[in-house]
Amino acid sequence: MSNRIALAALVLIGATGCTGGQLEQGGPNLRGKVYVSSSVTEQGKPRALVEGTKVDLRFTDDDRLMANAGCNMMQGPVSLDDGKLSVAEISTTAMGCPKPELHQQDEWLAKLLDAKPSWKLDGANLVITGADTEIVLAAEAPATLEGGTWLVDGIMNGDAVSSVPGDAKTTFVFKDGAMTVDNGCNYQGPVGRPYKVDGDTITFAWDGKTLIKCRPDVETVENALDALFAKGKITYKIDRNTLTLTNPSGAGLTLKK
Template identity: 55%
Template sequence: MSNRILLAALVVTLLAVTGCGDRAAGQGGDLRGKVFVSTSVTEQGKPKALVEGTSIELSFTDDGRVIARAGCNMIQGPVTLDDGKIEAKDLSSTAMGCPNPDLHTQDDWLTKVLGASPAWKLDGGNLVITGSDAEIVLSAEKEEKLDGEWTLTSIVSGEAVSSIPGGVPATLRFENGKVEVFAGCNTGSASYKVDGQTITFESLVHTDKACGENEMTVEKAVLNALNGQVAYKIDRKNLSLTTAKGDGVVLKK
């Protein structure tokens, strides 16, 4: 009899430990480092129309913050996710003027929902947030891959980041170890190899016709970033290529 009692106690203990482990895993470990974008929004049981061209976006950082966007300003603050609740009482927002007053209203609505301790759960690949009279269903944003076309958005020189002079267009298309280059005026190509967080470019060739001043500035920055081994980082839809000297370019897919 004593052996049976001991075995039963051991089973209960194991179940309790397993249960605690599951709860701990649900306290944000499944959300940290991820970005979610809304697929549906309801209010008082009815579909809620968002401002045209916008969506609800939530990012959960590794250092315990939530960053929310609803089409205009950025809303952020510390967050805890214990016991299936989003606790974000100390949210702040940027004060950027929005072109449409409805965007301000939408920002305020999202701040109110997140600040009211809504419930959250993962349903398959979706994050479901449920408040007193609203529900937001969001899907995890897919991680961008290097392959594909990237458009130049800024030029980096040390710690300085500048916009593209004259709005000169430039693109890089990566595919199967080869990158096709449009540097604003001239075109070219190179082979590349990826090793961890570095890319080594080789055999860069390009046309060499005379271009305007802005085009030449863009071309110099792009070609410099394709010279030998450079560090690369993909942050959502942004790709940065950085040389050993700290110069480089930022592109967007």
């Protein structure tokens, strides 16, 4: 079968229409689930992936498959009928991979998906089997707001996102109804501020902060914190291990766990 990979910009990923509930046909509902490779074999022998990479398969709520092998993102409408994983038209981003091996790994995964491999669930694992390749993928547990530490890695202003400058480090911890923010300057733990969650909205009472002089890079993030907390209410969204916090004015932060 010919390779039907069509180069596309990343913004096209969200533009494909849904396929009418295909993920519920022919087996369990995989919508909203993410699977990460735990083993890969080819012709019965282990296949080593590029160091630091894994195969990620994400089944979206609008019946698309999003796949990644360490560089570009692939996506397309997907169905699971008759034990086959069928992606109608695979498109991929056109990002230049830092290593030729990553580009080759992208092509390998795209070829496997384009050939309509078989799929099955083995306990909590998803097993994808092609002509001479088998990938065993473990279900990824979704991150939760509480439990663990979130590290700020981006500053949002409307649709624009900028990286955290310098060595500025700011953390959030949500635990037992208390939100603790620590940037090593005017926002410092361990005292937490009470908060409540209603749907995707966090409300809180902020009782001010100290006013000491911070390093320029820390001050940049602190200004973003001031803007985020200005309204006393923020909206949150968790996508895998990424937390996005925004307020009604569009000011916000992205965080990683």
